[in-house]
């Protein structure tokens with residue numbers, strides 16, 4: 001029996017190189033070792049996008065395309081959209097019964113988001129319960145491992161606390177899931193800040209390769225290196241950060257690093273080397289993406305099959321919950 005993994009991603013639209021390096025590459029590896037459930041969590045998206053939900057459906061499609069393109073294999077893992085498995089909403093309600101308000105109000109991500117998202121009204125009942133829905137996602141499958149980045153650690157901790165409290169009231173139903181902390185390498189965007197759709201600085205997985213080169217070519221490097229003859233400092237160069245993530249050729253990297261520090265090479269040479277590696281990585285990914293773009297029927301089949309497999313587990317857990325609480329069914 002393989003251990004079970006669950007992870008989710010909000011449908012934000014086309015995914016970028018940060019998603020690839022920070023999550024997807026790891027998810028692809030896990031599908032060989034674990035029984036994996038990967039879900040596009042559209043209800044979570046709605047919690048912040050409820051006033052403008054028109055993008056959610058097309059964003060889900062983009063995410064599924066990028067997942068399949070990046071190597072998630074529906075023969076090895078189950079891929080589905082959260083709202084296709086209605087048991088997610090049912091477990092969310094059940095868990096909300098026993099979750100103390102204070103736990104949610106004290107959650108650091110809640111306070112941060114309310115402060116940072118001044119353009120959206122996140123003062124809703126549902127948004128406070130974001131971590132409860134997430135706990136439900138994980139506990140519905142009794143997943144033992146959850147691959148996430150550091151930013152989700154507090155939510156995983158809450159998930160364990162909710163599981164413990166539920167078990168305390170109704171008996172041992174839920175295992176406490178372990179965080180599989182995914183090392184999230186630093187992937188800056190074109191402006192040097194963290195790559196993020198909301199900054200408009202992304203290099204997308206599906207980026208046209210000519211455009212990718214244009215973006216890379218014009219990207220700022222070490223600000224102190226004004227002229228070709230000035231020596232550079234890779235430690236403060238955002239292109240070098242990307243190079244460290246996507247150039248696996250350590251010898252070449254050493255050559256580039258020394259060349260930069262001694263001004264033997266210019267930034268363009270370094271960028272060309274990086275682009276060659278990105279091209280090599282992305283060509284087969286983009287080929288797979290185009291295949292699925294043109295075979296929409298297969299996309300539907302993959303999601304229906306993923307949801308069917310998810311429901312088999314989800315229905316079992318809901319039955320246990322109903323029994324344990326003592327609802328009349």
Ligand code: TRP
Pocket residue numbers: 006007008009010041044133134137138146147148152155
């Ligand atoms: N909150 C996660 C994020 O924003 C997405 C998510 C929802 C998730 N449910 C999950 C991640 C369950 C892991 C497990 O990235």
